[in-house]
Amino acid sequence: MSCRLSLPPARRAWLDVALRVTAAVLGGYVLTYAATAALARLLPLARFDAAMVATLLSFALYTGFVLWAFATASVRRVWLGIGLSLPLAALGFWPVWFGGAS
Template identity: 60%
Template sequence: MTRSANQPRSAWPAIAARTALALLGGYAFTYAFTAALARLLPLYPVDAVTAASLLSFVVYLVFILWAFASASLRRVLVAVGVAIPLAIVGFWPQLMEVLG
């Protein structure tokens, strides 16, 4: 069965991609954001980790909602890519132990 030009294509691949990016990419972004925030907050380490961890639930929820509200899938991919510099900031001491 062939599809004519007037028939719309299925929306399921786009929904599946957004779902995967929202769940997995959102988790990666939130994990990196939480680590970076815990490192950068000017508090005692225990308090910084607690504050960053509490905020992580809101960040993850907002990322998931934004992944489905975003106009294009490319914007969501760019936001997931922002997790790399955040992870470098958050895990810099551990990274230096491994590298040096």
């Protein structure tokens, strides 16, 4: 038995677009937020400068992710790409989550 949905082609196309839009907007935000936090913590600059550089890079990262979400071959790849936010979030928010020094 297959897990594939047996939808008409027009409905399948709309579902694909809806999943990509959701992934691009919400998933892109999550990925960008986690990457910005990780960059702000890892860049070898003063705290303010690292946060500023990470924030400026986040605009390009978000735009790139949205473009990639619609250019990639499958929606599954987009959602797997969003999974990259988990290690980035761990890097960026480790001290906050576990009560270490900031």
